[in-house]
Amino acid sequence: MAELNTGDGGGGKDKKVRSKKQNSKVDLTAMVDLAFLLITFFMLTTTLSKPHAMDLSLPDKEDPNKKQQDIKVDENRTMTILMGENNKLVRYVGLLATPVAGGAPKDFTYGKDGIRAELIKRKAAVLAYSTAKGKPKNGMIVIIKPGKKSNYRNLVDILDEMAIVGVPSSAIVNDFSPEEKKLLEGK
Numbered sequence: 001m002a003e004l005n006t007g008d009g010g011g012g013k014d015k016k017v018r019s020k021k022q023n024s025k026v027d028l029t030a031m032v033d034l035a036f037l038l039i040t041f042f043m044l045t046t047t048l049s050k051p052h053a054m055d056l057s058l059p060d061k062e063d064p065n066k067k068q069q070d071i072k073v074d075e076n077r078t079m080t081i082l083m084g085e086n087n088k089l090v091r092y093v094g095l096l097a098t099p100v101a102g103g104a105p106k107d108f109t110y111g112k113d114g115i116r117a118e119l120i121k122r123k124a125a126v127l128a129y130s131t132a133k134g135k136p137k138n139g140m141i142v143i144i145k146p147g148k149k150s151n152y153r154n155l156v157d158i159l160d161e162m163a164i165v166g167v168p169s170s171a172i173v174n175d176f177s178p179e180e181k182k183l184l185e186g187k
Helices: 029-045 115-132 152-165 178-185
Strands: 078-083 089-093 106-108 141-146 169-172
Touching (some): 078 115, 141 152, 152 169
Parallel strands (some): 078 141, 141 169
Antiparallel strands (some): 078 089, 089 106
């Protein structure tokens, strides 16, 4: 009979002859191709989320040679919101020296039970006032004055409240009168 010599060199007859095990290799090229095809497919078929951004209208660049004109606005239509540190929020209606009836400076909190309820109430009052004057298109104007110690999150929160209530026009101003500074500091 024929023998298979494996070359182990022992030559003993009582030893068992074992076959050599070869390393098995798996070709992963097809799997990598499939993975890239799936990634490409899902990237192209899913809808990309659009970033949510606030609409912010900025004034046009002013001509330095052109004279700036002040615009007169009815005091009954304006509400000023002062923002301070530690989430402090003060509002007054009209002018600070001569507030409109019920518009004396008052502290508020953020949220639906705080400034949002006040904005809704004031918006209805301005609508009734404008309708009585024969100008129903004139809506409420909110002037937002963030203090130096207020944070960015509070500004975004108050702008969100404007969007929720549907205030037609608002302005962000950083000019504080000395009386407003005292009011904001609580003195």
